[in-house]
Amino acid sequence: MDLVARVRQALSEQVIHPTEFERCACALLQARYPGLAAVEGGHDFGRDADIYLPFTDGSSDVDARGRLLVTTGDPVANLRNGLKRMREEGLRVDLVVVACSNAIDAKTRRAMHQLCEKQQLPAPEIYGQEWFASRLVYERAWRWNLLRIAAEPGALFDDPLEMLDDDAVTIPLVGREGSLEALTAEVRAGHDTVLVGVPGVGKTRLTTELDQHVV
Known part of the structure; x- marks a missing residue:
């Protein structure tokens, strides 16, 4: 959790x-x-x-x-x-x-x-x-x-932290259709997949578009 x-x-x-x-x-x-x-x-x-x-x-x-x-x-x-x-x-x-x-x-x-x-x-x-x-x-x-919860935010969330804000505006995902298609296929096939990239490249934002959330 x-x-x-x-x-x-x-x-x-x-x-x-x-x-x-x-x-x-x-x-x-x-x-x-x-x-x-x-x-x-x-x-x-x-x-x-x-x-x-x-x-x-x-x-x-x-x-x-x-x-x-x-x-x-x-x-x-x-x-x-x-x-x-x-x-x-x-x-x-x-x-x-x-x-x-x-x-x-x-x-x-x-x-x-x-x-x-x-x-x-x-x-x-x-x-x-x-x-x-x-x-x-x-x-x-x-x-x-x-x-009495001291944990720091983990590496993966169901949604990016900024999208939890009541005032946040959802921005459409643009230019990642190929990556999203490949990741979706992996998830539907039941495969474990690790998404790697430099900080800020948009890994968490991409995973929010998947049919199933990350855990």
């Missing part, structure tokens, strides 16, 4: 420590939300981090109007309770970001969208298990702290 599969399995099967996952979520989402600041202590009023957003009037001032909610449990219940608590405390909310260690299917996403819609808020920005799995492959320290 390669590193990507191990991380996915661990997120699905292990008991994830809520506080450690909260710290991990804040750290990994910092790149996407530069104004993110964790709310520490026991008075978070329903949210785990504030996200400082610029005012829409064109001024250079910012204010903490985005809210991050992190959970290792039910994301719908967490969002419902968080919105209720923030409303009771009179906190302004212009953006809701949800981070969850569990898989989030379409039904769950729809339920969270409806909760925000009822509060006249924009659709929540949601980061689930698959997003965290793709990031933890690169983040050795957080991978160890959260899952």
